[in-house]
Amino acid sequence: MTNKSQPTSRRRYDxxxxxxxxxxxxxxxxxxxxxxxxxxxxxxxxxLKADLPGISANVLTQRLEGLEEHGILRRARLPPxxxxxxxxxxxWGYEAEPIVQxxxxxxxxxxxxxxxxxxxxxxxLLSFRTMLDARAAGDLDAGIxxxxxxxxxxxxLKVGALAYRRGPFDEAEADVVFDGVPGALxxxxxxxxxxGELEAAGTLRVRGDTNLARRFTELFxxxxxxxxxxx
Amino acid sequence: MTNKSQPTSRRRYDxxxxxxxxxxxxxxxxxxxxxxxxxxxxxxxxxLKADLPGISANVLTQRLEGLEEHGILRRARLPPxxxxxxxxxxxWGYEAEPIVQxxxxxxxxxxxxxxxxxxxxxxxLLSFRTMLDARAAGDLDAGIxxxxxxxxxxxxLKVGALAYRRGPFDEAEADVVFDGVPGALxxxxxxxxxxGELEAAGTLRVRGDTNLARRFTELFxxxxxxxxxxx
DNA sequence: CGGCATCCGGGAAGATACTG
DNA sequence: CAGTATCTTCCCGGATGCCG
Numbered sequence: 001m002t003n004k005s006q007p008t009s010r011r012r013y014d015x016x017x018x019x020x021x022x023x024x025x026x027x028x029x030x031x032x033x034x035x036x037x038x039x040x041x042x043x044x045x046x047x048l049k050a051d052l053p054g055i056s057a058n059v060l061t062q063r064l065e066g067l068e069e070h071g072i073l074r075r076a077r078l079p080p081x082x083x084x085x086x087x088x089x090x091x092w093g094y095e096a097e098p099i100v101q102x103x104x105x106x107x108x109x110x111x112x113x114x115x116x117x118x119x120x121x122x123x124x125l126l127s128f129r130t131m132l133d134a135r136a137a138g139d140l141d142a143g144i145x146x147x148x149x150x151x152x153x154x155x156x157l158k159v160g161a162l163a164y165r166r167g168p169f170d171e172a173e174a175d176v177v178f179d180g181v182p183g184a185l186x187x188x189x190x191x192x193x194x195x196g197e198l199e200a201a202g203t204l205r206v207r208g209d210t211n212l213a214r215r216f217t218e219l220f221x222x223x224x225x226x227x228x229x230x231x
Numbered sequence: 232m233t234n235k236s237q238p239t240s241r242r243r244y245d246x247x248x249x250x251x252x253x254x255x256x257x258x259x260x261x262x263x264x265x266x267x268x269x270x271x272x273x274x275x276x277x278x279l280k281a282d283l284p285g286i287s288a289n290v291l292t293q294r295l296e297g298l299e300e301h302g303i304l305r306r307a308r309l310p311p312x313x314x315x316x317x318x319x320x321x322x323w324g325y326e327a328e329p330i331v332q333x334x335x336x337x338x339x340x341x342x343x344x345x346x347x348x349x350x351x352x353x354x355x356l357l358s359f360r361t362m363l364d365a366r367a368a369g370d371l372d373a374g375i376x377x378x379x380x381x382x383x384x385x386x387x388l389k390v391g392a393l394a395y396r397r398g399p400f401d402e403a404e405a406d407v408v409f410d411g412v413p414g415a416l417x418x419x420x421x422x423x424x425x426x427g428e429l430e431a432a433g434t435l436r437v438r439g440d441t442n443l444a445r446r447f448t449e450l451f452x453x454x455x456x457x458x459x460x461x462x
Numbered sequence: 463c464g465g466c467a468t469c470c471g472g473g474a475a476g477a478t479a480c481t482g
Numbered sequence: 483c484a485g486t487a488t489c490t491t492c493c494c495g496g497a498t499g500c501c502g
Contacts, residue, residue, distance in 0.1 A: 011260075011474085011494080016417060017354035018335030018361075019267055025338060027258070029242075030476070036250055045484050054244065056476050057485065060295065070341065084483080092457035093342060102333045106326060107256055110301065115247050123248035130249075132458030186247060224232050224347060226302060226323035242475080242492085261495070276465055287495050292466060315464075 025070050025098070028067060031063050032056050035072065036100050040122050040153065041166040042076060042088030047206060051120045053166030067207070072096070101130040109226045115190055118182075122146040124182040128189070135183040140219075142212055145174030150183055157216075176213045180204030191219045256301050257327070259287050261295050262322040266303065267331050271353050271384065272397040273307060273319030282351045298430060303327070340457045346421055347414075352379040355413040356386070356395060359420070362451040365391030373443055376405030379413055388447075405434075407444045413433030421446045 013020040019161035026032045030052065037043060037051050049060055062127045064087055067073045072093040076086050089096075104127060107113065125146065144155040155162055171177065178185055184203035187193040195213065198204035206213045244251040255264045261283065264282035268274060268282050280291055295318055298304045303324040312443065320327075324432050335358060356377065368391045375386040385400035386393055402408065409416055415434035418424040425446065437444045 013264065014348055015264075015354070016344075016348040016350040016414070017264075017267070018337075018339040018344065018358065019331045019354070020264060021341060021344050022334035022338035023263060025343070027260070027263075032254060032258075033244065033246075033248075033251060036248070049484095054476090056478090058477095058487085059475060061377070061485065062474090070343070090457075095340075096337055098333045099330075099337055100250045102329045103253035106249075106330055107253035108249040109323060109326075110252060110256060112256070112301065113247075113249065113252055117245055118249040119247040123246070123250070127249065183247070208303060226321070275464075285495085287497090288466075289468085289496090290494065293493095 022099075025072065026067070026099075028063065028066065030059060031067060032096075032100070032103075034060070034063050034067065035089065035096055036126065037120065037122050038073060038089045039044055039094070039100065039126055040164055042086035044084060044086050049088065050154065051122065053118060064071055067093075096201060097126070102125060104130050105223065109223050111225055115222075119182045119186050121146075121151055121153075121182045124186050125153060127186075128155070128220060129162045129164075132160070132162055133219055133220070136219045141172050141214070142176070142216075143170075143174045144212075144216060145177035145208075146185075147179040172210075172214060174208060176202060176206065176208035176210070176216070178206055178213070190222055191215060192217070253330075256303065256355055257298070257330075258313055259294065259297065261290060262298060263327075263331070264335075265291070265294050265298065266320065267322045267357065268351065268353050269304060269318060270325065270328055270357055271316035271330065271395055275315060275317050279318065282353065284349060298324075328357070329359060335361050336454065338455050346417060346453075349414045350417050352377075352382055352384075352413045355417050356384060358417075359386070359451060360393045360395075362453070363391070363393055364450055364452060366449045371446070373407070373447075374405045374406035375443075375447060376400055376402075376439075377416075378408065380409040402439075405439060407437065407439035407441070407447070409435060409437055409444070420451050421453055423448070 012024045015021070027034060033052055034048060037048055043051070043166060045060065046062075047054060049057060052060070052091045064073070068075065069071060071090055073087050073089050076088050078084055078086060137157060139159065140157055141159075144157060146153045146155065151166075151167055154165045154173055155168075156165070180198070180203050184198045184201070189199055195204065195206050195210070199206070243255045246252070257266060263284075264283055265279060268279055274282070276291065276295075280286060280288060284292070294305070298308065302321055304318050304320050309315055309317060309387050368388060370390065371388055372390075373388045375388060377384045377386060382397075383399055385396045385398075385404055387396070411434050412427070415429045415432070419426060419429055419435060426435065426437050426441070430437070
């Protein structure tokens with residue numbers, strides 16, 4: 001109820017509403033996308049910069065500082081010999097995944113959504129978790145491998161949920177492996193572009209159980225568009 | 232997959248990720264709070280400005296234009312004699328409520344959350360819907376009236392959900408009526424401040440079934456704080 | 463008074479270059 | 483690789499004024 005006192009700090013809403021506080025914490029430009037990129041595991045500065053095309057180094061520095069101050073991420077030093085620094089989410093930071101999901105689920109109904117634009121590896125994997133139709137998945141139990149350049153993830157589909165483990169995996173752990181650029185995988189799953197076309201273009205390779213791969217693409221569907229009124 | 236083309240427009244992320252698009256749509260400063268304020272019904276320009284302390288008229292104008300262009304709200308003209316203009320959410324705009332909720336639920340776990348700050352009528356009512364413990368509510372079926380100055384709402388609690396109808400209501404429709412400033416209601420519900428104290432301060436009046444009023448305050452609980460590591 | 467348009471100062475974001 | 487330094491641009495916030 002204290003109101004009209006001088007602003008607490010830089011540019012805050014000074015509102016008891018939790019939503020307003022969330023915007024104070026992660027509402028600055030790029031902040032939530034930094035969180036998104038860390039959602040499947042810690043990353044180094046330069047990886048973040050590479051996976052967030054358009055961000056500049058100084059803005060990334062500022063966002064990392066702010067998110068650390070607010071307790072959303074922390075700096076960690078990898079054990080030697082790779083004693084480089086990574087940024088990783090705190091436990092509370094990981095709990096922001098529903099924010100990423102609910103925003104995405106709402107926004108893809110916009111006519112302005114353009115699935116042909118650039119997409120990051122983490123984004124496409126998170127989108128699978130967001131858009132997975134648990135009913136369509138049924139009791140399907142499968143290991144799905146993903147290779148994007150040097151990054152790889154092993155997905156585990158089970159009881160209508162999808163869990164990821166980042167890092168190298170053994171071919172035997174995966175029933176099917178997708179290897180390519182994230183956008184091609186998006187085209188296959190959301191654009192229903194046939195694998196053959198993507199393989200011919202050299203953007204995606206599918207190895208292992210091809211039937212499962214096709215089945216996998218049928219577990220996801222974008223929600224219906226919102227109809228813009230004519231103006 | 233089109234990447235590195237020249238930016239589509241002013242300051243967009245140009246990312247196929249739905250989360251990034253959501254930030255393009257409602258990520259500008261104040262935008263989501265405008266949406267929040269319209270979540271329980273349309274408002275006029277000056278009401279929005281009054282309920283969003285700190286926003287300036289020109290920024291409000293810009294946000295309203297942007298949200299209208301994106302199909303999130305529309306201008307509507309009230310029927311005569313009150314032939315004034317109001318801004319109201321589109322159907323898709325109303326579907327952004329989960330965004331407001333999930334952000335709020337996540338952020339109140341921050342040690343920086345300060346429930347003593349200003350809060351708007353719409354915010355506190357939405358927070359009830361967000362924080363309602365359906366199990367605690369059980370099969371409680373009750374009409375709860377809210378009066379904030381000249382604004383009034385009738386809440387209907389039923390099967391663990393809370394629906395609102397804005398506008399004047401008959402005393403007979405409400406089993407209990409809260410009349411006061413939003414912050415006092417927040418103090419009663421989330422701060423567990425006794426009604427007597429607030430009545431003495433003149434910030435809240437409770438009429439009707441006082442036992443139900445007390446019961447109502449017990450249906451909500453803020454989630455546990457996230458423990459900030461010492462630094 | 464409601465709904466803007468306009469002007470201005472400060473500050474955040476963006477681009478580029480540079481350093482340990 | 484992981485940032486810092488610098489410069490420019492643009493957005494935000496505040497004030498004023500117009501016009502129905």
